[in-house]
Amino acid sequence: MKSPESFVRDEIRNLPPSGIRKYFDLINEMEGVVSLGIGEPDFVTPWRIREAGIYALEKGHTHYSANAGIRDLRDEISSYLKRKYNVEYSGEDEIIVTVGASEGIELAMKAIIGPGDEVIIPEPSFVAYKGCVSVCGGVPVSLVLKEENLFKIDPAGLKSKITERTKAVVIPFPNNPTGSVMTGSELEEIVKILRDRDIIIISDEIYSELAYGFEFRSLATFPEIKDRLILVNGFSKSHAMTGWRLGYICGNADIMKHMYKIHQYALMCAPTPAQYAGLEALRNCDDEVAGMRAEYDRRRRYILNGVREIGLKCFEPQGAFYIFPNITSTGLTSDEFCEGLLRKEKVLVVPGTAFGECGEGYIRATYASSMENIKIALSRMERFINGL
Amino acid sequence: MKEILEILEGNARLTAAEIAVMTGKTEKEVRDAIAGLESSGVILGYRAMVNWDRTEREFVTALIEVRLTPQRDKGFDSIAERIYKYPQVKACHLMSGSYDLSVVVEGSSLKEVAMFVSEKLAVIDGVLSTATHFVLKKYKDGDIMFEGTEKDDREAIVL
Incomplete structure (x- = not known):
């Protein structure tokens, strides 16, 4: 008899599992994590x-x-x-x-x-x-x-x-x-x-x-x-x-x-x-949308300035609610950076490699998060980098 | 200018340096703008938003509808001034509709507020009548919800 899994089409079986699975497992054991890993608005629907x-x-x-x-x-x-x-x-x-x-x-x-x-x-x-x-x-x-x-x-x-x-x-x-x-x-x-x-x-x-x-x-x-x-x-x-x-x-x-x-x-x-x-x-x-956009824009400038002050190279993003800093100066891979930052400082960002191999050397941080969270995350990230 | 006001209205504890980063202005520009807004009376002060219901403090708040006879040349202003200068009066608005002034009064007990209304407000020349409504519960004030705020229950990672 064939195994149940063998009935699944090759195209589906060969789909790679999500590269961020382990982060889910890690955060399940942790308290007090500040997440900049969420690809959705922090605002509740108007x-x-x-x-x-x-x-x-x-x-x-x-x-x-x-x-x-x-x-x-x-x-x-x-x-x-x-x-x-x-x-x-x-x-x-x-x-x-x-x-x-x-x-x-x-x-x-x-x-x-x-x-x-x-x-x-x-x-x-x-x-x-x-x-x-x-x-x-x-x-x-x-x-x-x-x-x-x-x-x-x-x-x-x-x-x-x-x-x-x-x-x-x-x-x-x-x-x-x-x-x-x-x-x-x-x-x-x-x-x-x-x-x-x-x-x-x-x-x-x-x-x-x-x-x-x-x-x-x-x-x-x-x-x-x-x-x-x-x-x-x-x-x-x-x-x-x-x-x-x-x-x-x-x-x-x-x-x-x-x-x-x-x-x-x-x-x-x-x-x-x-x-x-x-x-x-x-x-x-339209007004609610404009209000959210204005708020994202302020956070965008703030977090961009923040990661640059920490010493990370980062181009200026002009859309969505993500920044994509270059972390190669730390000598770590994207995955090492993200796992280390999570374990040591309880800040969650997503390795660039989750979005394709060419994302190596980058991390994605979202500013769809409160200004307080962004501030905490930046200061912890700074401590993490200084401690490397 | 408007953007700085909006930011400060949401969180007055942000520094000029932080606001400068958020708006793409220089720190000096923000500092000067705020100084200008303060001296021209646009910004009247900075204070904490306190939910006293979460403390031991005993107090009552009442909203009082006041009907007035307007005075020649002065309209309602001089009577309003005689009312809002009392420290017990926390807010005072001239209204359209069936009464003229909406006055918010705070005191340590129902009796104290009632006495204030009957002995101080109602007897002022030009005050025709008062109707006192005591506040039972504060749900929202100054754009802040005092009850039922929403928690961030998003998943920790979403691609």
Whole structure:
């Protein structure tokens, strides 16, 4: 007889386990850990959004919604994208409300990627891209982003990764874990390379509201690639709604109608009460979003200044809520640094290697944490480094 | 200017150096701005937010609706001044609607507050009537929740 595990597909069995498993085990035995390892807002969802969610429950909105999401929400997403980024997608057939932006990423990959298809993934980056490609039997092709380029995609580097088998490229900015961003003119250079090629562009813009000191530009504003662009966004980071699991995906109607089928079979629809909360979020919460952004920006400057004063080299991140300091001056590997810092000083940060091998020599620290926590973490980190 | 005020309103203990880092200004710029805000009366003071209910201190707070007859040339201001100058008066607002002044009075007992209202407030010339409402519980004040604050229950690592 075959072992139970042998029934699991090769692609899944070969997926590497999470590199941060041991940190979970370590912190379970520890008290008083200050964590800068959390990739989600510390803010609780603004009250008016929560209240709208409660009201939706009271009104009995507890059933499945339309598969693509309630029509009002799709239309609201459409006008939000127009208002904020001058991007046009129709609520009719170009938008699907998803269970978080992560479902959006998965839908895009499942619809587009088959065995042998190559997908260019900038690294270091969010872990799900690579995993999703592998699950589909595709081949993730790592495009290493470098600190000297401020972790932006350099056009020549992108060009060098394109082959006949390249089916798609992921463009994830503002970026997790580096906090790097790409400005409109930098995106233009990328578009020049992609516009004449038969490649799908998956633009993960989940951190679009968290851009500091420059105007965020959506890749969907470039008409020359829009037909082949799949836009992924959601409510988790902008509106501090991670636990609601609410996102959306936009694209050409002829692609969307196929992604729709996958979504319909696997998820049916995003949670209905969350969709009503999302409606309130898009309609009436610009001020709350701006307030959170202002607070993140202050913490960003503070933590950047702090890690530099400790003596770590760090480029200035202009998006999301992460900094990605270079720790090679300590002589430690990312993993040694993070484990040592946790054991000795009870501060949790994530090794850069959790986001790809090229993350070696870096750590990710989030400033989606209170100013008090950031202060404590910085002073402990300083003591740790001085004690090396 | 506005940003410095917002930051200080949230946490007045931050130093000028810290605010400078947070806002991208120099320490001197922040120091000068704060000095200017203080001397022009925009910043009136810095104090701790105390939840006295968590202490042994016995006290009561009342909100008193006061109706007035406005005075020629002075409107409500001079009567209001006669009221808010009492140290027992913790807050005083001129209101629209069915009464004129909303006065918050604090005292060590119900009786003390009641006596203050009947002997000091109600007898002032121009005061038509008073209605006293005692505070039973403080949920939120000065933008701070006194009850039911939310804990950070996030997972320790999320990628």
